[in-house]
Amino acid sequence: MASPSLELQGAIVSRLKASAALTALNKGRVYDAVPDNAVFPYVTVGEGDETSDDVDCVDGFEISLDIDVWSRATGFPEAKAISDEIRKALKTPDLTIPTNALVSFRHRQTRFLRDPDGLTSHAVMTFEAIAEQP
Numbered sequence: 001m002a003s004p005s006l007e008l009q010g011a012i013v014s015r016l017k018a019s020a021a022l023t024a025l026n027k028g029r030v031y032d033a034v035p036d037n038a039v040f041p042y043v044t045v046g047e048g049d050e051t052s053d054d055v056d057c058v059d060g061f062e063i064s065l066d067i068d069v070w071s072r073a074t075g076f077p078e079a080k081a082i083s084d085e086i087r088k089a090l091k092t093p094d095l096t097i098p099t100n101a102l103v104s105f106r107h108r109q110t111r112f113l114r115d116p117d118g119l120t121s122h123a124v125m126t127f128e129a130i131a132e133q134p
Contacts, residue, residue: 004061004131005050007097008105012067012090012127013045019089025082040072041082046124059133064108069123076112076121083110083123090127103130 009032016022016030022043029042046066053060067086071078087107095105106128113122 002099003050004097004100004102004129004133005048005063005065007100008063008065008095008102008129008131009045009048011095011097011102012065015089015095016043016067016086019085022082022085022089025078025085040070040120041078042070043082043086044068044070053130060103061129061131061133063129063131065127065129067125067127069125071121071123072119073121076123079112079121079123083125086125097131099134101132101134103132105129 013030017028026041026043029039031038031042031044034042034044044067046068048063048065051062053062069079069082069086071082090107095102108126108128110123110125113124115122
């Protein structure tokens with residue numbers, strides 16, 4: 001049986017890489033592990049958690065997943081533009097996952113931060129999902 005959060009991550013990465021509007025901004029750079037020679041801007045699938053939410057006859061999960069945007073452009077405009085395209089790409093059509101049932105998926109918040117290096121703008125986007133295993 002496949003992990004719901006792993007399936008969700010795969011669906012998200014596929015959707016982001018297929019988004020023409022996002023690719024125009026980040027050249028298709030979506031990573032799980034960032035290569036040493038990565039060019040800015042890029043997107044990473046960040047931290048997350050999976051909490052059991054079982055009820056009678058249903059193995060349920062509450063999933064929280066961060067998607068991070070990394071930019072070296074001046075200020076926050078590039079990070080904000082990329083994060084907006086990510087939100088749009090994941091909003092419609094509804095995501096599906098291969099084995100498990102994705103009951104709900106939504107964008108909860110985006111935080112914009114200046115990294116300690118003083119050069120990098122960073123957007124942390126948090127998404128929440130409910131999934132059920134068959």
